[in-house]
Amino acid sequence: MEKVWLNSYPPGVPAEIDMSEFASLADLFEQGTRKFGARTAYVNMGKTLSYAELDVLSERFAAFLQGELGLQRGARVALMMPNVLQYPVAMFGALRAGCTVVNVNPLYTARELEHQLRDSGADTIIILENFAHTLQQVLTRVPMRTVVVTSLGELLGGVKGLLVDFVVRRVRRMVPAWRIDGHLSFSAALRRGARHRLQRPQLGHGDLAYLQYTGGTTGTAKGAELTHGNIIGNLQQAHAWIGPYVEEGREVIITALPLYHIFSLTANCLTFFKLGATNVLITNPRDIPGFVKELGKHRFTVITGVNTLFNALLNNPDFARLDFSAFKLALGGGMAVQQAVAEKWHQITGHVLLEAYGLTETSPAVTINPLDLPAFNHTIGLPIPSTEISIRDDDGREVALGQPGELCVRGPQVMRGYWKRPEDSARVFTADGFLRTGDVAVMDERGFIRLVDRKKDMILVSGFNVYPNEVEDVVASHPGVLEVAALGVPDERSGEAVKIFVVRKDPALTEQALIAHCRENLTGYKVPHHVEFRDELPKSNVGKILRRALRDGGPAATA
Structure with a gap:
């Protein structure tokens, strides 16, 4: 696929990265501690290191x-x-x-x-x-x-x-x-x-740095083999992307996502280590009032998170009273950022909530939106430096721009394989070395990629594809909705029908009002046939809503 995305790169972002700067993550660490010795590396519960x-x-x-x-x-x-x-x-x-x-x-x-x-x-x-x-x-x-x-x-x-x-x-x-x-x-x-x-x-770059387990919600967890070279490649890619907008020794990043998760590990811990940033560790981000109180103690410049975390912050009244004068960057990944959340974030903080995309198997970053983006654009951004993207049909043929297909990735950040699982490793790679992500995506003529959904989560209604992300985005735009998840359920007439699980912000919200809202914003076959209200939705350790758990039962429904 022609690298059309390079024409959309912001000024100062290179097409390729330098892999030779660090021999290993130990080398990165020792260079960083020599350079930034007196600076604060970590803050946790008021203690600095x-x-x-x-x-x-x-x-x-x-x-x-x-x-x-x-x-x-x-x-x-x-x-x-x-x-x-x-x-x-x-x-x-x-x-x-x-x-x-x-x-x-x-x-x-x-x-x-x-x-x-x-x-x-x-x-x-x-x-x-x-x-x-x-x-x-x-x-x-x-x-x-x-x-x-x-x-x-x-x-x-x-x-x-x-x-x-x-x-x-x-x-x-x-x-x-x-x-x-x-x-x-x-x-x-x-x-x-x-x-x-x-x-x-x-x-060296070929030594194994992390066994990062993934896939536990869809089967037996597999260990992705991430080498020193994989992680160095990805932090160099991320650094090249944000470099023009950040300053060495002056950034304060809020780390609410757990460091044992690949997103937080590479983005917060390692990329900002290279920058000599101060990393504020949030031990219990589920305590939103306590989290917001901690935010109030720091002139933070960067925060990363998932959609549910940003949504929870925005629904805390004290969040809007924080000082955002030093704030520069909010990066969302792990699950789709919903437009309603992004718009409210922009309104309160004055900054765009940038969506990015990655996988455990890619260390994790694959695409990031430009930091000079004027408004939320509903895409996962552009392929980052030294990353090749190919969007392919079920037969492995590359599709035309604007057509949906499976997103495939090749680059220095792509894992070596799955630990002790050669057959699984062979299945996930194409013959020409691209990693099959299992995600359905569309690339436009400027190189921006819109993630449609997981292949396995796609709902087939009377032969038409319905993507849960689209339905969820529409439902989330209703002012009475706090959280939503959509999935397909068997239907005698259409094969499958759309069902939504909703946590209400407004206790008076009815099924009829939600269906009417969807009819105004979705084609008929995409409109949910079933609505179930819940007190909460099942989530992963980083707050990603687990559709599979809902299929399997999840928490009890609201009375």
Whole structure:
């Protein structure tokens, strides 16, 4: 496919990136800490950690893995924590020791955790005590040698750390009872690491940096093999895209999405590490009043999130009272950004909510909208530098501009394959090396891509394709709707019919009013035949609405 998108690139954005700047993520880290040593790298619950302090602590943790545990280059180390200071210390420490990081969702059930630990072969885990009871249930069935348990307050220091842990354990009772014999505290691991000297491994772009698990909502989770080169490629691509609009050492980014998720890991943690930014870690973004209160303490410049997160912020009355004078960039990914949310965001903050697109398998960014976009455009943007896009039909033939087809991607950010799954890897790649995303997209003559929907989520009504994203966008524009999900259900006359699940903002909203609204904005066969009101919709760990869970039952319907 001709790279028509290059003609739409903003000034200063190159067509290709430089992969040679960093030999590895350890190299990126060491260059960054030397350059920005005195600057604040992380803020969490009022505690700050400078780049220089992060350097010291992560080196101690790396030396612990090497010197105390004897872990060799490529050993898998599992991290099971939300956004706390221990995460970047352990993550960068593992990379500096030459290990492979296995990110684990702390909300996993025992079954899901057992699968990931067994599949990855990780025999060392760093886990927050709040989730240690889950690990305890599987320890007899997984090859675990070392368990490091930490608490929310452990790196906060002094009275504050003790107080946080007391409240979490005794007042809010957020730590279920657990017992793991022989475990270490995080502080003990750091003390032991201080006895050893880090032996810096020779790492290159081909070494495995992360096993990032994906696909758990559609089947058995698979580990995407993301190399140092994949991640360096993607952070260089993202940096090239935003570079003309940001300043080294002056950005403050809000990190509400969990760092163990690939979007937050690459965008917030690594790309902005290169910029010497201050990263404000939000441990519990579901506490929207607390989140907004924390936002009020910082002159933040950047925030990333998913549509449901932005929507929740906008529906908190205190959010509109925040100071947005330093604000530059809001980036939405993980799920479609709805127009109603984007328009309200623009109205309140004065900035466009930019939609981007990516996958775990692509480290993750594939496309991003230009930062000088004047208004929300309902696209996922343009392919970022050094990225090739091909939109293909079911027979693998490239379609014409303006025609829908499966979005296929090739570039330095595309994974090596799935861990220990050669057959799955072979199925997802084309003969000429493009990754099949499973998403249906359309590219216009300027190179902007509109994501239509997931192939498997498409609804077929009397032979006509109906894409849930379009229906959801229309329903969400109704002022009485807080959240919505659409999917297809069997229908005797039309094969399938559209059903919507709605969380009401206005308790008086009726099914009849919603159907009438849809009839005004959708062709007849796209109008929902069924409406079900719910108190809440099932969501993933980052807030993405799970249509599959709704098909399987989801939470109970509203009375």
